[in-house]
Amino acid sequence: MLTLSELRKSTTARFPGMELSLVTLLVTWAKEDPGGELERLLCNSGISLIAMSAVLQPFIEIPDGGDKDLLLSCIASTAGEVKAMHILKELCESDQHRLTKILIREGLQTKQVLANISAEQKPLGILSSLGISTDIAAGTLMMFGRELTVLAANGEFDHILPMPDLTNQMSDILLRKMKGNIALVGPAGTGKTTAVTLLSREIAKNPSSQLASFRIFEISMGKLQENTMYRGEFETRFQSLMEAAEKATPAILFFDEFHLLCGAGRVEGSATDAANLIKPYLTGNSIRVIGATTHEEYNRYIAGDKALSRRFQKIVIKEPSGEDLQRIIDHQTLVLSEFHKVVFQDNDIGKKAIELTNRFMPNRCQPDKTIDLLDTVASTARRKGINIIEIDDILASLSSLTDLPVRKLTGTDRVSLKNLAKALQERIVGQDEAIAKVVPRLVHGRLDLGNPDRPLGIFMFAGDTGVGKTEFARAIAITFFGSEKNLIRIAMEEYTSSSSIYKLLGAPPGYVGYGEEGSLTRGLQEHPSCVLLFDEIEKAAPEIIKSLLGLCDTGKITSGAGRLHDARQCLIIMTTNALTQKDLSKHKIGFAHDDTNSVPAALSQYFSNEFLGRLDEVIVFNKLGDKEFVNILQIKLHEVVTRLAKKGIRLEYNEERLLKHLLSGLKGKQDGARAIVRHIGNLLINPLGIALLELDDQREVVIKIDDEYYLTGNIKLPYMEGMNLQKHTTP
Numbered sequence: 001m002l003t004l005s006e007l008r009k010s011t012t013a014r015f016p017g018m019e020l021s022l023v024t025l026l027v028t029w030a031k032e033d034p035g036g037e038l039e040r041l042l043c044n045s046g047i048s049l050i051a052m053s054a055v056l057q058p059f060i061e062i063p064d065g066g067d068k069d070l071l072l073s074c075i076a077s078t079a080g081e082v083k084a085m086h087i088l089k090e091l092c093e094s095d096q097h098r099l100t101k102i103l104i105r106e107g108l109q110t111k112q113v114l115a116n117i118s119a120e121q122k123p124l125g126i127l128s129s130l131g132i133s134t135d136i137a138a139g140t141l142m143m144f145g146r147e148l149t150v151l152a153a154n155g156e157f158d159h160i161l162p163m164p165d166l167t168n169q170m171s172d173i174l175l176r177k178m179k180g181n182i183a184l185v186g187p188a189g190t191g192k193t194t195a196v197t198l199l200s201r202e203i204a205k206n207p208s209s210q211l212a213s214f215r216i217f218e219i220s221m222g223k224l225q226e227n228t229m230y231r232g233e234f235e236t237r238f239q240s241l242m243e244a245a246e247k248a249t250p251a252i253l254f255f256d257e258f259h260l261l262c263g264a265g266r267v268e269g270s271a272t273d274a275a276n277l278i279k280p281y282l283t284g285n286s287i288r289v290i291g292a293t294t295h296e297e298y299n300r301y302i303a304g305d306k307a308l309s310r311r312f313q314k315i316v317i318k319e320p321s322g323e324d325l326q327r328i329i330d331h332q333t334l335v336l337s338e339f340h341k342v343v344f345q346d347n348d349i350g351k352k353a354i355e356l357t358n359r360f361m362p363n364r365c366q367p368d369k370t371i372d373l374l375d376t377v378a379s380t381a382r383r384k385g386i387n388i389i390e391i392d393d394i395l396a397s398l399s400s401l402t403d404l405p406v407r408k409l410t411g412t413d414r415v416s417l418k419n420l421a422k423a424l425q426e427r428i429v430g431q432d433e434a435i436a437k438v439v440p441r442l443v444h445g446r447l448d449l450g451n452p453d454r455p456l457g458i459f460m461f462a463g464d465t466g467v468g469k470t471e472f473a474r475a476i477a478i479t480f481f482g483s484e485k486n487l488i489r490i491a492m493e494e495y496t497s498s499s500s501i502y503k504l505l506g507a508p509p510g511y512v513g514y515g516e517e518g519s520l521t522r523g524l525q526e527h528p529s530c531v532l533l534f535d536e537i538e539k540a541a542p543e544i545i546k547s548l549l550g551l552c553d554t555g556k557i558t559s560g561a562g563r564l565h566d567a568r569q570c571l572i573i574m575t576t577n578a579l580t581q582k583d584l585s586k587h588k589i590g591f592a593h594d595d596t597n598s599v600p601a602a603l604s605q606y607f608s609n610e611f612l613g614r615l616d617e618v619i620v621f622n623k624l625g626d627k628e629f630v631n632i633l634q635i636k637l638h639e640v641v642t643r644l645a646k647k648g649i650r651l652e653y654n655e656e657r658l659l660k661h662l663l664s665g666l667k668g669k670q671d672g673a674r675a676i677v678r679h680i681g682n683l684l685i686n687p688l689g690i691a692l693l694e695l696d697d698q699r700e701v702v703i704k705i706d707d708e709y710y711l712t713g714n715i716k717l718p719y720m721e722g723m724n725l726q727k728h729t730t731p
């Protein structure tokens with residue numbers, strides 16, 4: 001360690017003729033830093049050597065009496081020889097000193113520096129008497145991570161609820177003579193890292209523990225691999241890490257995301273990676289290693305390497321439940337309440353939060369998801385200046401986190417639900433019976449009256465092409481779910497082979513495309529509350545339809561990569577042209593009859609009974625008549641006029657005459673509403689586009705649909721010269 005006497009000599013040489021001061025001492029140390037001691041002390045502190053030097057440089061010419069007082073106080077309070085680190089410690093502990101304030105403003109985290117100093121000083125007792133230079137070894141380890149036992153000693157983990165059974169199980173393994181290494185395996189968020197921090201706290205604060213002399217270092221794989229571009233660089237760095245760990249004995253190295261050891265540092269033409277480099281150190285008793293990873297990553301990377309996996313004792317960290325989970329959440333509620341200076345009004349708010357996260361966040365594990373929710377609620381309340389947190393605040397934060405409609409219904413929401421049928425009838429023509437069947441399902445789903453473990457509804461829309469089946473799904477996405485973006489349409493004609501299931505759900509491990517989500521799972525990931533539209537379901541391969549059975553049953557589906565996706569806040573709609581009103585008339589069924597048992601019979605040649613049995617209802621759409629065609633034509637015409645007006649093109653026309661003209665030339669009514677869109681494009685949009693080519697700028701224009709259009713089908717622009725077109729309006 002650099003002594004104050006040595007630092008004074010270096011400072012005198014660097015600043016000849018100048019009086020020694022706190023600033024010149026620190027600048028010299030930052031510039032020269034023999035042995036890299038200051039760099040280790042500043043590790044993870046938020047400021048670098050260069051930044052520290054740059055910040056302090058301007059104050060060399062600005063002396064201050066407080067600087068001298070701090071130096072004198074440091075010398076007076078230090079027993080034995082004064083080291084440079086003692087000055088840094090005194091500075092970090094003096095949070096009102098001018099230099100400390102400036103360094104903190106530039107990002108310095110004084111707590112981390114003090115923890116690093118403590119780590120440097122800790123080994124100077126027993127281990128130093130053995131002749132082991134563990135301060136340098138610890139410094140090397142700190143360059144690639146942090147010491148958890150020091151953080152624990154400083155109270156960083158005091159807020160965590162003890163888990164004595166797990167801590168004892170880990171201690172028993174670490175005290176073994178051979179292979180005292182642990183692999184913590186479990187889903188993300190179940191507490192694997194927490195288990196290590198609790199072990200650190202046990203070591204730091206229980207002198208009677210058999211592991212009291214051990215130190216736990218968390219090693220970052222990112223820092224280990226940083227700037228190792230050439231062959232041999234990573235191996236050299238990793239070797240120095242393990243040698244430092246041996247010198248710092250007894251030491252425990254903790255690797256989070258343990259599976260990253262496999263392949264780390266490997267270069268082309270060589271099988272050497274971190275996993276192979278660490279194996280020789282795992283058989284003895286000088287170094288202990290703890291790794292944490294998920295089941296999937298353990299099976300994929302660790303279990304297949306028998307030479308590596310046999311050196312670890314596997315501990316499965318299960319997701320807590322019942323009383324254990326409730327105790328953890330109740331404890332964290334008190335911790336968060338004290339930290340954020342808020343009060344959770346309901347004593348059972350932790351229990352309710354667990355129920356809500358289990359229902360609406362099934363892809364995540366306890367206790368992580370409930371703690372995250374409570375922390376988010378408390379931080380939001382703190383920002384808004386709210387002191388008391390109620391269940392409505394929990395619901396609002398959960399809705400924000402999940403993008404699901406779980407907040408309490410407002411007056412506006414209730415009005416929207418009451419007017420939902422009317423809003424859909426304005427968009428969908430001639431299908432009032434279908435609307436009457438779907439709307440109640442949406443309403444009771446929004447009021448949370450249905451089965452919480454199923455989707456909001458599962459409907460099959462059957463009927464002729466162009467009668468509004470897909471348009472109905474789009475209308476529901478807009479009016480009920482808030483946006484057309486909340487419509488996930490999957491064209492089932494693209495899934496006619498059994499192998500296309502990978503395109504739908506994503507490829508499993510070992511297949512091309514593994515890691516990429518499928519069209520269905522990606523849609524659910526981005527829009528957890530939406531309309532799931534399986535268009536023309538009868539065209540899908542039987543294996544594809546079979547894969548959807550679980551989705552219809554539980555509202556959940558697993559991707560090829562093993563990730564669970566939730567569709568319980570979705571409305572599932574399947575469309576088919578396999579059953580039409582003409583088919584129904586043969587069976588004497590339909591909306592006007594009660595013989596609905598014949599509907600499955602009519603569809604049984606296309607779908608299995610187990611699939612049809614999972615549908616809430618099969619809705620057969622009415623065939624469109626002349627009256628419906630007129631209404632649809634009017635709706636589509638208004639859509640066209642509105643779209644043109646946004647582009648500055650305003651139409652003047654007699655609506656009754658134009659509708660009659662368009663309807664008279666309509667052909668292909670068997671194509672339904674699609675024929676109308678096509679017809680408007682041919683008779684109105686196409687000639688309008690030709691006419692607009694005459695314009696040489698982007699100004700607004702008013703176009704009148706006059707007699708010439710009805711006679712010739714051509715549209716001419718009005719005489720433009722001297723006209724103020726901005727004043728024209730559309731009647």
